[in-house]
Amino acid sequence: MFEAILLGIGAGIISSFLTGPVFFAMIKTSIERGFNAGFSLAIGVIISDIILIGLVLFGSQFFNYKAEFDKYVGSIGGVFLLAVGIYYLVSKITVHYDSNTLQKVSKRGYVLKGFLMCILTPSTLMFWIIVSGIISVKLNNMLNEKLVCFFIAMATQLGIDGAKSFYSSKLRYKIKEDALKKLNKIAGVIIIFFAFWLIIKTYLKFYA
Numbered sequence: 001m002f003e004a005i006l007l008g009i010g011a012g013i014i015s016s017f018l019t020g021p022v023f024f025a026m027i028k029t030s031i032e033r034g035f036n037a038g039f040s041l042a043i044g045v046i047i048s049d050i051i052l053i054g055l056v057l058f059g060s061q062f063f064n065y066k067a068e069f070d071k072y073v074g075s076i077g078g079v080f081l082l083a084v085g086i087y088y089l090v091s092k093i094t095v096h097y098d099s100n101t102l103q104k105v106s107k108r109g110y111v112l113k114g115f116l117m118c119i120l121t122p123s124t125l126m127f128w129i130i131v132s133g134i135i136s137v138k139l140n141n142m143l144n145e146k147l148v149c150f151f152i153a154m155a156t157q158l159g160i161d162g163a164k165s166f167y168s169s170k171l172r173y174k175i176k177e178d179a180l181k182k183l184n185k186i187a188g189v190i191i192i193f194f195a196f197w198l199i200i201k202t203y204l205k206f207y208a
Contacts (some may be wrong), residue, residue, distance in 0.1 A: 001148065004139055008149040011131050012156025015049065016164075022117050025084075026161060028187045029110065030168035038165030040107040044114025046158050052125050053150050056132045057143075071206035078199035080120050081191055084113075088188030121198070 016023075022045055030038025118124055131153075132146075139145045 001145060004135075004145040004149040005152050007135055007139070008152025009156050011135075011149070011153040013160065015127065015131075015153065016157045016160040022114065022121075024187050024190055025117065026114075026164060027168045028183055030165040031172045031183065033110075034172065035165050035169040036107060037110050038168060039162055040110035041114035042158060042161035042165055044111040044116075045118045045161065046154055047111070048115045048118035049124070049128070049157070050154060051119065052128050053132075053154075055125075056128050057146065057150070071202055075199065075202055076120055078195050078202060080116060081195035081198065084117065085188045085190075085192030085195055088184050088191060091184065 022041070026038050026041050026045075029041050135146055135149050139149065
């Protein structure tokens with residue numbers, strides 16, 4: 001059981017920093033819109049990961065996942081991320097330091113955004129498939145210990161993402177509007193780059 005806990009902590013730490021554009025978007029959102037928005041985004045990511053982990057653990061009993069399905073997920077995910085990146089590039093930022101403004105954040109919207117950004121990225125599913133394979137070997141394929149491991153992983157990831165959102169939101173009072181505009185552009189470029197990488201990779205693998 002101790003090994004399951006250690007593996008879970010390790011998986012949670014790695015997952016928290018391997019979510020691609022979500023990592024940067026979470027920091028940017030926390031700075032711009034506050035802790036509630038950033039943490040809501042993190043919750044959306046966690047919900048997505050829980051669903052993917054469930055598919056990895058139990059889906060094989062009911063659903064035969066094929067590698068060719070990646071072309072649909074990759075295409076849809078690439079287009080979605082491209083739209084998000086373009087939105088970051090063209091959107092205008094107005095910094096509101098009034099706490100009343102932060103309370104008006106649409107938490108459900110950010111939860112949905114984090115969920116879609118994560119679940120439509122094939123690398124996330126592949127990550128949990130790889131982690132599941134490693135855990136199965138290390139824990140002798142014992143389901144109860146695997147469940148504990150994944151629970152610890154999710155708790156660790158949520159804790160780290162919560163800390164990122166909290167400390168990023170604290171920096172908002174020290175960052176000027178021009179800096180946020182630059183951060184917005186950088187976030188857009190990074191997400192667009194990742195979207196093109198995903199689309200090109202999917203095209204070369206399945207359509208070229």
